Amino acid sequence: QLSSFASALDLGLMAAGPLTGRASLFHQALSEGPNSRGRQMFKRKVLELGEKLLPAFNTPTGIPRGVINLGSGTSWSWGWASAGSSILAEFGTLHLEFIHLTELSGNPIYKDKVMNIRKVLNRIEKPQGLYPNFLSPVSGNWVQHHVSIGGLGDSFYEYLIKSYLMSDKTDQDAKKMYYNALEAIEGNLVQKSPGGLTYMAEWRGGILDHKMGHLACFSGGMVGIGADDGPPEKRQHFLDLAAEITHTCHESYDRSVLLVSRKAPLGPEAFRFDGGAEATATRLSDRYYILRPEVVESYMYMWRLTHDPKYREWGWQAVEALQQHCRVESGFSGIRDVYTTTVGHDNMQQSFFLSETLKYLYLLFSDDDLLSLDDWVFNTEAHPLPVVRSSCLRDDAAQHKTPAA
Numbered sequence: 200q201l202s203s204f205a206s207a208l209d210l211g212l213m214a215a216g217p218l219t220g221r222a223s224l225f226h227q228a229l230s231e232g233p234n235s236r237g238r239q240m241f242k243r244k245v246l247e248l249g250e251k252l253l254p255a256f257n258t259p260t261g262i263p264r265g266v267i268n269l270g271s272g273t274s275w276s277w278g279w280a281s282a283g284s285s286i287l288a289e290f291g292t293l294h295l296e297f298i299h300l301t302e303l304s305g306n307p308i309y310k311d312k313v314m315n316i317r318k319v320l321n322r323i324e325k326p327q328g329l330y331p332n333f334l335s336p337v338s339g340n341w342v343q344h345h346v347s348i349g350g351l352g353d354s355f356y357e358y359l360i361k362s363y364l365m366s367d368k369t370d371q372d373a374k375k376m377y378y379n380a381l382e383a384i385e386g387n388l389v390q391k392s393p394g395g396l397t398y399m400a401e402w403r404g405g406i407l408d409h410k411m412g413h414l415a416c417f418s419g420g421m422v423g424i425g426a427d428d429g430p431p432e433k434r435q436h437f438l439d440l441a442a443e444i445t446h447t448c449h450e451s452y453d454r455s456v457l458l459v460s461r462k463a464p465l466g467p468e469a470f471r472f473d474g475g476a477e478a479t480a481t482r483l484s485d486r487y488y489i490l491r492p493e494v495v496e497s498y499m500y501m502w503r504l505t506h507d508p509k510y511r512e513w514g515w516q517a518v519e520a521l522q523q524h525c526r527v528e529s530g531f532s533g534i535r536d537v538y539t540t541t542v543g544h545d546n547m548q549q550s551f552f553l554s555e556t557l558k559y560l561y562l563l564f565s566d567d568d569l570l571s572l573d574d575w576v577f578n579t580e581a582h583p584l585p586v587v588r589s590s591c592l593r594d595d596a597a598q599h600k601t602p603a604a
Contacts, residue, residue, distance in 0.1 A: 249300045258336040261315040263290050284333035284342040291355030294362045295578050328383030346402040349412035354579040360425040365576040392472045397443035412469040416493040419445030420500030445497040449513050450478040455537040463520035465537050489533035492555035499563040514563045555581040
């Protein structure tokens with residue numbers, strides 16, 4: 200029993216994600232053979248963790264709160280979250296893991312919890328078809344109208360299309376929600392700079408903030424993996440949009456002046472498209488790089504989808520930049536300012552550097568059949584989860600219909 204508090208999202212993604220993937224892999228490989236102690240251990244551990252997370256859903260709406268005490272089961276919202284709200288990128292980023300928990304346990308409670316989240320979201324009005332970042336777990340209403348494809352919102356959209364793909368393309372509800380959301384994003388957030396760069400702005404109560412965060416650079420890969428299942432007349436358009444977003448994120452790297460060598464640049468935490476700026480950080484607080492994976496993540500997906508050699512070329516630039524600028528005696532460190540000729544390290548190697556950044560780079564230079572996108576879906580922390588070929592999803596496919604947009 201743990202008495203300390205923890206993020207429900209972090210536990211779901213960083214702990215339940217890899218444990219679920221391993222347990223599912225063992226289950227698939229050994230289900231017809233003798234019991235495996237390894238399989239049973241992973242399965243037992245992930246189900247124990249899943250049970251510990253369930254009390255976070257004990258709210259009037261069933262929308263989970265962001266923080267939970269694993270010992271007592273008490274949950275609460277983050278102190279910084281507006282009016283005690285839950286965060287879209289947290290409560291909307293549990294679906295893949297919880298579906299696999301139901302697959303592993305045979306207990307529908309995990310699936311029921313995340314399907315209820317969809318019901319709540321489908322029921323409430325969405326401004327311009329968009330999903331704001333803050334939702335009250337008590338009233339089920341939006342708390343404020345800030346929309347971002349980067350931090351606070353990002354992985355919710357990713358999990359819609361990945362839920363569809365992980366279900367072996369049977370989860371029609373997830374598919375419809377994703378393409379409706381993408382249509383709203385295109386209509387309200389996708390912008391073209393004077394220099395021809397495509398980017399995703401943020402939306403604050405109807406007013407655009409012409410900023411794109413490094414976190415939002417995953418969206419090139421997201422739009423790419425969903426392109427082939429969109430309406431036939433829009434499939435090439437979606438693939439082109441994915442390529443344009445990925446190009447913009449590469450430009451945010453290429454326009455930094457890290458050291459005197461522009462052959463190995465790294466990009467800032469956020470970059471802007473106003474006041475004459477294009478894909479560059481204009482605020483001192485946005486000039487750092489902390490080994491984030493989102494740009495190389497999109498390189499990997501776009502390589503797998505198109506085999507355009509530029510994505511491997513860009514990926515190798517990132518490898519060289521990491522080696523040249525971030526390598527320190529004991530590992531790799533983030534950089535305080537990518538626009539200075541003198542590197543200042545922050546002396547931190549973030550956990551996602553190993554689990555995501557290096558993994559996506561490795562996959563970028565690997566054969567396509569290594570964790571094939573036809574058989575595996577990566578959760579937002581890059582842990583691979585197998586596509587569910589024969590799923591409990593199919594039984595309820597007709598019960599969870601999205602209202603017409």
